[in-house]
Amino acid sequence: xxxxxxxxxxxxxxxxxxxxxxxxxxxxxxxxxxxxxxxxxxxxxxxxxxxxxxxxxxxxxxxxxxxxxxxxxxxxxxxxxxxxxxxxxxxxxxxxxxxxxxxxxxxxxxxxxxxxxxxxx
Amino acid sequence: xxxxxxxxxxxxxxxxxxxxxxxxxxxxxxxxxxxxxxxxxxxxxxxxxxxxxxxxxxxxxxxxxxxxxxxxxxxxxxxxxxxxxxxxxxxxxxxxxxxxxxxxxxxxxxxxxxxxxxxxxxxxxxxxxxxxxxxxxxxxxxxxxxxxxxxxxxxxxxxxxxxxxxxxxxxxxxxxxxxxxxxxxxxxxxx
Numbered sequence: 001x002x003x004x005x006x007x008x009x010x011x012x013x014x015x016x017x018x019x020x021x022x023x024x025x026x027x028x029x030x031x032x033x034x035x036x037x038x039x040x041x042x043x044x045x046x047x048x049x050x051x052x053x054x055x056x057x058x059x060x061x062x063x064x065x066x067x068x069x070x071x072x073x074x075x076x077x078x079x080x081x082x083x084x085x086x087x088x089x090x091x092x093x094x095x096x097x098x099x100x101x102x103x104x105x106x107x108x109x110x111x112x113x114x115x116x117x118x119x120x121x
Numbered sequence: 122x123x124x125x126x127x128x129x130x131x132x133x134x135x136x137x138x139x140x141x142x143x144x145x146x147x148x149x150x151x152x153x154x155x156x157x158x159x160x161x162x163x164x165x166x167x168x169x170x171x172x173x174x175x176x177x178x179x180x181x182x183x184x185x186x187x188x189x190x191x192x193x194x195x196x197x198x199x200x201x202x203x204x205x206x207x208x209x210x211x212x213x214x215x216x217x218x219x220x221x222x223x224x225x226x227x228x229x230x231x232x233x234x235x236x237x238x239x240x241x242x243x244x245x246x247x248x249x250x251x252x253x254x255x256x257x258x259x260x261x262x263x264x265x266x267x268x269x270x271x272x273x274x275x276x277x278x279x280x281x282x283x284x285x286x287x288x289x290x291x292x293x294x295x296x297x298x299x300x301x302x303x304x305x306x307x308x309x310x311x312x
Binding site for chain 2: 056
């Protein structure tokens, strides 16, 4: 099984937990690696924006002497975006429904990001 | 001008001939294809912007520049394709390949983006650039990046190919002279 297929399986598994509408694995430099996302969304732009959010948050926290952020969470009435690191090379980002249980999502995300980290080496 | 771009192999033309063919002067402003204003920038200009952007968003700076450039390249490629098809009928892959090669020739020789060559085989396109504007900028600034740095060129060529061929590509800068390679080398693959 190719690396891409294995990464896509991680995203499928994540989606099967419910309340996750879309997800993507993105390189730290903002390029798309794998995605489970509607064709109406520009996946490449989503990848660049997610990496930028996390990158900017890392810079801000570092400037303030508060260490490296574990994740970035963006909430609106229409849903949530959560971006988290998945090792040195990548990050994992999900879009959820508005009523998604954030605690549960973070737990699933933590397991998935570890798998991604292991797969990318 | 447009006819020349889509019908002739421009590699044999000198810099002066290319300038005469594609660059006009109007009210003191240089224009490409008679409609797009041109201006020179310092080689260090883009490199300086990238360095500052990396200070703000880290490695994600690459994704921002590559994606933005890719989108604009795609708009340019699609516009050329549409203009061609309106005038001459469907643009086949052979024609798209020739136009892409001509655009690379113009960027290198008219615009000064570096000495560029373009080859294609079995759906893989390779562009070699000697003294790419972005890599030269890093060298002039005496910056030693840990990654290839020709983000504008990568994104714009990538998008141009997608627009011209009306297909998705994968793209990567596999060697960069800012990292010590002789040339910058880009690979693009049809998906």
